[in-house]
Amino acid sequence: xxxxxxxxxxxxxxxxxxxxxxxxxxxxxxxxxxxxxxxxxxxxxxxxxxxxxxxxxxxxxxxxxxxxxxxxxxxxxxxxxxxxxxxxxxxxxxxxxxxxxxxxxxxxxxxxxxxxxxxxxxxxxxxxxxxxxxxxxxxxxxxxxxxxxxxxxxxxxxxxxxxxxxxxxxxxxxxxxxxxxxxxxxxxxxxxxxxxxxxxxxxxxxxxxxxxxxxxxxxxxxxxxxxxxxxxxxxxxxxxxxxxxxxxxxxx
Numbered sequence: 001x002x003x004x005x006x007x008x009x010x011x012x013x014x015x016x017x018x019x020x021x022x023x024x025x026x027x028x029x030x031x032x033x034x035x036x037x038x039x040x041x042x043x044x045x046x047x048x049x050x051x052x053x054x055x056x057x058x059x060x061x062x063x064x065x066x067x068x069x070x071x072x073x074x075x076x077x078x079x080x081x082x083x084x085x086x087x088x089x090x091x092x093x094x095x096x097x098x099x100x101x102x103x104x105x106x107x108x109x110x111x112x113x114x115x116x117x118x119x120x121x122x123x124x125x126x127x128x129x130x131x132x133x134x135x136x137x138x139x140x141x142x143x144x145x146x147x148x149x150x151x152x153x154x155x156x157x158x159x160x161x162x163x164x165x166x167x168x169x170x171x172x173x174x175x176x177x178x179x180x181x182x183x184x185x186x187x188x189x190x191x192x193x194x195x196x197x198x199x200x201x202x203x204x205x206x207x208x209x210x211x212x213x214x215x216x217x218x219x220x221x222x223x224x225x226x227x228x229x230x231x232x233x234x235x236x237x238x239x240x241x242x243x244x245x246x247x248x249x250x251x252x
Contacts, residue, residue, distance in 0.1 A: 008032055008039045009181050017046055017196040018188065046196055123160055125212040125242035126153040130198070142246045146205075149198040152178065152212070156190060160214035160240055163188045165195070166224055170206025170248075174228045176221055177210075184218040205248050215239035 002008060008016075008029055015021045016029050033040045127138035130149045138150060152165055162185035165178040178195050179186035201208075211228065213219055215238055227235035235241065 002032075007036060008043075013039070013043055013046060014178070014180055014196045015186060016043070018186075018193070123157055123212070123214040123240050123242055124155045125165075125210070125244065127151070127210060127244065127246070128153070138244070138246050140244050140246075143249050144201060144246050145249060145251050146201050146203045147251075148201050150201065151198045152195040152210075153192065154188065154195065154212055154214075154242075155192045156188060156214050158190060160216055161187055161190070162215045162218050164213045164215075164219050164221065164224055165210065166213070166228060167208050167210045168228045168231050169202075169204045169208040171204050172229070173204070174225045176224070182221065184220050185213065185215055186218075201248060205250060207245050207247055209243060209245040211235070212242045213237065213239040214242070 002012075012021070012025075012029055016026060019026075021029060033043055128151050129136055129138050129142070129144055130151075131145070138144065144150070154163060154165075156163065163178065164176065164185040166174060166176045168174050176182075177199055180197065209231070213224060213235075217238065219237060219239060223237065224235070227237055
């Protein structure tokens, strides 16, 4: 729970904000916050960032749309999801939100399953970026800049209760964004979840692809890193995967 400097780890703070710590660990962490001004200040900033994000982003996405809309047709529902989902281009030039199902094949098969369309009920990944006072959704191919900050919103189904978010950039560097500092996937609540904290993009230019691994059991960070180092070979992990890529370009 504590890092080598005697403070709460980033992983613990993230899980405390998500309310996913066991009761005993949550009590211990909050007791530490009361005694440690440094950790208390950091956690307060994380809570403030979360409230700002909800005010600027969630009000423009699915909850607000649903309250104002009459019961839509199937075509209207797909159109609404197009406006708020992360589009990924698939065969035939059609853009849909895709959740890759890459279950580990059984002994008699070496075939990787085809992508599943995550239109209804399946896990999904959304990414939002902040540049100055501007907050905007990140879609497939969106152009970002170093020092832009990104945040993640995910939605999981009943079967896949653990999450790990990672990326591979143009320099083939693999980074794990969630859980911060953890050694394996973290449990998340069912439904729509805004992950705590934000990521400031570094100076590496070019394409960066983000992956959200939804799994029924925790995945080891080391296994995910090895799998992504072989990209574009699809990761052979017991997980459903939502993915998108953006481009990092020089500041203007």
